[in-house]
Amino acid sequence: MSLEKGQFMRFSHTLLGLLLLLIALLSVAKENLDQCPDQLYALKSGIWKSLEIPVCWEEQTQKFEKQRQWVQDAVKGSWEKNSALHFVGWGNCQSGSKGLRIGVQDVGPHTEGLGSELDGLKNGMVLNFTFLKWSQSCSTELEYCIKDIAVHEFGHALGFSHEQNRPDAPKRCKMDSQGSDGDLLVTPYDLNSVMNYCNPKWQGDGTLSTLDIKGLQSFYGKPNSISNRFDGNWMGTLTYSDPGCVSDKVSITVEGNSAFGKLTTPDGRTATAKSNIDDSGNFSNLTIKLSNDDSITLKGGILGGRTLSTDCGCGFYKFKKL
């Protein structure tokens, strides 16, 4: 009985396999419009919400101390120097460590995604400190390679995609198109970007271009931003005059002149948005979109103001610092 059952299962298994193959072939034959590339620059969802990004090393060893310092120096002299960002920590990773987790292997340096996709991801970034197997030419110019590569990979870690992937990149550069694509064009096409494989100087010699800095600052602010007296986390509730509308919870994190808002609906949906906030605590309209036809806009300041909702109309809000 069990043998018959086994035979039957094998037969059904083969049949299903054939069906699978047939469907796959039909699928291949069908034109798939979703294949159209959307190669752009920055991945909006990958932009970190916090300006303080923890960094740690996966290997629990004192090995490569000099190389680790080169990486830290390169990042400090590029992305940190030109923005309000701070990469903090740089110690050994623990289980559950958040932020960027860097592994060291003799393979092509890489990141397993863009920006905050890497948050807490083990070996989310991999750097090469020896180049004995991969790109051996770097083994004789370690500092140069390690520093320039670090600047490029940290660009990915901040959410920036390859410049040559953009639709407006010259044809000869598109040949090098690879990797994760962004969904946001921040600045005009930039040949001199550290994120451009077509840059006549490899990795831009680890120096951010003018447009790199402009793009960086549009997301992560200018360096040495004066801290805002409203810096911190705020929790608020929106209320509407319409009795059919349930109050939404909104949290806001203020960092310098940036306000990051997060809306959580009673049914658990969330949406985030960023706005500017001045030194008096006033927003320049903070609009949080749940979808194209479902959003709220806060008008006023962090302490309180009016709100406009697409489905609930007008209301008001109040925030309390946590």
Place this chain on the structure above:
Amino acid sequence: MKLNFFHILFFLLPIATEIHAQTGASSAEPPTNASLTEMLNGRNYFHFSKNFSCRSNDPRHTIIKSWKNKIEFKEERILVWGSLCNDSAKSIPFASIKGDLFISSDLRLIIYKKQVLVYKEKEPILCEEGQWCPLKKDNL
């Protein structure tokens, strides 16, 4: 490609059959998302194309031999690498790709977005030196 019920059905069923053949269970229920990601976690699949090469992001922009795609299953996500020279994988939540994915019952083959990829336990050796296989030495 939008999520297609039949794609899910046909890629789940052979796996379910296999699982129940091993356990001796009498009914074939499709595995859950969690058990599927657990089964595939850590597995790497490759698509090869003869003479395929890519330009590495090293100081000499070396042209190297490469596989044509690699898909890595990592916890709740898949990483799509494209080529050996790619340094930033496309990270996609597993739950959102099922309509584009077929998996053979022995987990040795997948079809993802028209492309057939085979399972390799270790990174494939592309030349005697391993994976760093320059095809031209001059700068481009």
